Amino acid sequence: MVNTIETFERYRKEFPHYLEFIETLQQIVLLRNENVAAHKKDIFSLTQSDAIQKLKEGRPLINLHNDLFADQEPEKYFLKLLSITEKDHPEATAELRKTITTDENAYRDLITDLFSRKTSLAQNKNQRILNIDEHADHLDLIPLLLHESLKPFFSQLTKDLKQVIENSGWSQGICPACSRPADLSLIREEEGKRSLFCLQCDCEWPYKRMQCPSCGEEDQQKLSYFTLGDTDDKDAKYRVNICRQCQSYIKNIDTRKSKNEINPEIENLITLHLDLQAMKEGFQ
Ligand SMILES: [Zn+2]
Numbered sequence: 136m137v138n139t140i141e142t143f144e145r146y147r148k149e150f151p152h153y154l155e156f157i158e159t160l161q162q163i164v165l166l167r168n169e170n171v172a173a174h175k176k177d178i179f180s181l182t183q184s185d186a187i188q189k190l191k192e193g194r195p196l197i198n199l200h201n202d203l204f205a206d207q208e209p210e211k212y213f214l215k216l217l218s219i220t221e222k223d224h225p226e227a228t229a230e231l232r233k234t235i236t237t238d239e240n241a242y243r244d245l246i247t248d249l250f251s252r253k254t255s256l257a258q259n260k261n262q263r264i265l266n267i268d269e270h271a272d273h274l275d276l277i278p279l280l281l282h283e284s285l286k287p288f289f290s291q292l293t294k295d296l297k298q299v300i301e302n303s304g305w306s307q308g309i310c311p312a313c314s315r316p317a318d319l320s321l322i323r324e325e326e327g328k329r330s331l332f333c334l335q336c337d338c339e340w341p342y343k344r345m346q347c348p349s350c351g352e353e354d355q356q357k358l359s360y361f362t363l364g365d366t367d368d369k370d371a372k373y374r375v376n377i378c379r380q381c382q383s384y385i386k387n388i389d390t391r392k393s394k395n396e397i398n399p400e401i402e403n404l405i406t407l408h409l410d411l412q413a414m415k416e417g418f419q
């Protein structure tokens with residue numbers, strides 16, 4: 136994944152109205168890179184043969200709703216990530232930090248709660264799962280930071296088992312690695328092959344061009360899309376695919392229409408207006 140300072144610089148220039156989001160993500164990426172050695176640790180203890188077996192049975196590698204994981208390193212990383220909310224909201228942050236360091240189940244409970252939700256990462260960041268201070272906007276960041284606290288570990292798992300995942304021929308709409316609903320739909324290459332992308336673990340897998348990732352619907356009458364902006368401007372590469380069978384949506388990025396390699400993480404943020412529009416129209 137392209138995560139250089141230049142990448143962020145380019146996006147900051149191109150999407151000035153999303154500056155605040157981009158800067159927050161840049162802070163996160165900085166901390167992620169600083170802690171890269173600690174993130175090499177295997178927190179899931181999944182053997183390759185178990186992985187092959189699970190995928191063969193159509194089950195994702197990890198489902199944090201049930202599966203256990205070693206929470207020590209992710210918790211440490213989460214406490215570091217809280218430095219991002221500290222500056223603007225010192226009191227609420229200190230309170231949360233205290234809860235996590237004194238109650239040994241607190242962090243794990245937050246993760247279990249987060250992963251029991253059916254919403255995608257893109258939608259999660261618009262919701263509050265903690266209610267420490269009703270008026271503190273920064274708490275919208277907490278779900279995002281909780282997801283981030285596990286991201287490098289999931290990303291490592293996905294990297295280590297890349298071949299196993301590819302060989303499994305996974306064709307579901309949920310992520311083969313972390314069980315979460317796909318966050319983005321991507322169109323790749325000249326023939327327009329489609330894949331789904333999971334922001335929790337940087338996993339990308341092929342998916343049918345005309346199929347709803349949420350319910351598997353393939354009836355073209357029920358699948359549609361909308362766009363915002365003119366078709367010849369920079370919005371042209373973005374679409375929102377919708378399904379009238381299950382009322383779900385997923386943002387679709389045509390990577391062929393981008394000069395540079397896209398960074399899915401940033402792309403997800405700078406297309407927040409598409410999420411808002413989709414939700415306004417009753418999709419989820
Ligand atoms: Zn995933």
Ligand SMILES: [Zn+2]
Nearest residue numbers: 347350378381
């Ligand atoms: Zn559907």
